[in-house]
Amino acid sequence: DTEVTQTPKHLVMGMTNKKSLKCEQHMGHRAMYWYKQKAKKPPELMFVYSYEKLSINESVPSRFSPECPNSSLLNLHLHALQPEDSALYLCASSQWTSVPSEQFFGPGTRLTVL
Amino acid sequence: GENVEQHPSTLSVQEGDSAVIKCTYSDSASNYFPWYKQELGKRPQLIIDIRSNVGEKKDQRIAVTLNKTAKHFSLHITETQPEDSAVYFCDNLQGAQKLVFGQGTRLTINP
Numbered sequence: 001d002t003e004v005t006q007t008p009k010h011l012v013m014g015m016t017n018k019k020s021l022k023c024e025q026h027m028g029h030r031a032m033y034w035y036k037q038k039a040k041k042p043p044e045l046m047f048v049y050s051y052e053k054l055s056i057n058e059s060v061p062s063r064f065s066p067e068c069p070n071s072s073l074l075n076l077h078l079h080a081l082q083p084e085d086s087a088l089y090l091c092a093s094s095q096w097t098s099v100p101s102e103q104f105f106g107p108g109t110r111l112t113v114l
Numbered sequence: 115g116e117n118v119e120q121h122p123s124t125l126s127v128q129e130g131d132s133a134v135i136k137c138t139y140s141d142s143a144s145n146y147f148p149w150y151k152q153e154l155g156k157r158p159q160l161i162i163d164i165r166s167n168v169g170e171k172k173d174q175r176i177a178v179t180l181n182k183t184a185k186h187f188s189l190h191i192t193e194t195q196p197e198d199s200a201v202y203f204c205d206n207l208q209g210a211q212k213l214v215f216g217q218g219t220r221l222t223i224n225p
Contacts, residue, residue, distance in 0.1 A: 031211055042203055042215035043158065056212060090157065100146035100165075100207045105157040 002027060004106035006091050012112045015081060021109045023074040023091030029104070031097045032074040034066060035090040037108070043090055049074060050097040081113045118206045120216030128224050133194055135219045137204035138186040146207040147180060147187045150215075153200045161202075162189070191221075199223045 004025045013019050023032065031050050035043035048056035049068045063085075065077040074091055091106040120137045127133050139147075148163035164171045164178045164187065171178050175194075180187040191198055204216040 033211075033213075040218075042218050043213075045212060045214075048211050050211070094211070097211065102148065102160045102163065103213060105159065107157050 002104075004091055004093055004104050006089075006106035006109050008109055009107070010110050010112075012114065013078065013081065014114050015083075017081075018077070018079045020078065021076040021089055021091075021111075023076075023106055024072055025093040025104070026072055027093065027095070027104070028071075029093035029095050030071070031094045032068065033092040033094075033103065034074070034076050035092065035105075037088040037090055039087075047076075055097070078111075081111075083113050086111055086113045118204060118214050118216040120204050120219060122219060123217060124220045124222070126222045126224060127194055129194055129196060131194055133189075133191045133198070133221055135189045135202055135204065135221070136186060137188070137206075137216050138184075139206045140185065141206065141208065142185065144206050144208070147178070148205045148207070148213075149178060149189050150203045150205060151200045152203065152218075158203065194223045196223050196225060 007022045033048050034046040036046055037043040045058050046060045047066045052068045063080045067075040088108045088110050090108045092103040094101045094103045117140045145166040149161050150158040151161045152158040162173050162176050162178050164180050169180055175192045177190040199222050201218045201220050203218050206214045
């Protein structure tokens with residue numbers, strides 16, 4: 001399996017809801033990432049996990065809570081989001097944590113916050 | 115600094131012609147320079163990358179050149195085809211993991 005998968009593909013939630021985005025890879029990659037991409041903009045890094053530990057948090061608001069239950073899974077828990085959080089959320093993984101290498105992206109979850 | 119400046123923001127070329135996209139970066143410690151292609155509604159995918167110990171790398175119709183002294187690198191696509199139409203991002207890796215994307219170039223290939 002050489003792909004990163006993400007569920008759900010689309011998500012619509014209210015500002016008081018709690019939801020989770022899921023990401024999975026079975027390539028044995030040791031680094032996993034969450035990005036946020038607004039329309040016609042580049043992806044922006046949110047979080048990086050290395051060997052299942054959070055290594056980078058790009059000053060993301062606490063209403064976004066990442067979790068890495070094991071080496072293949074990455075979750076993003078959402079709570080009390082704002083309409084401006086509506087975006088495409090991309091997960092990615094890379095083989096190494098200390099040597100620059102290709103990041104493999106999932107297809108993304110398109111999130112709409114009402 | 116973490117800035118990556120990318121030009122042009124849009125580029126339209128005739129099918130069969132060449133396309134060139136340029137990026138400049140500010141962090142002199144950067145040593146890895148990937149280019150990602152994102153087709154409409156799709157995920158970003160790596161198309162070519164270059165490390166700072168080489169000046170040029172080619173893969174069929176795609177090439178990347180790196181000038182570390184001037185802190186800029188460029189993507190060259192020759193013999194463009196309709197399937198080359200997409201948004202292209204140059205990137206700068208801060209350390210081993212922090213990918214900083216340029217603003218993107220929307221490339222349109224006209225038949």
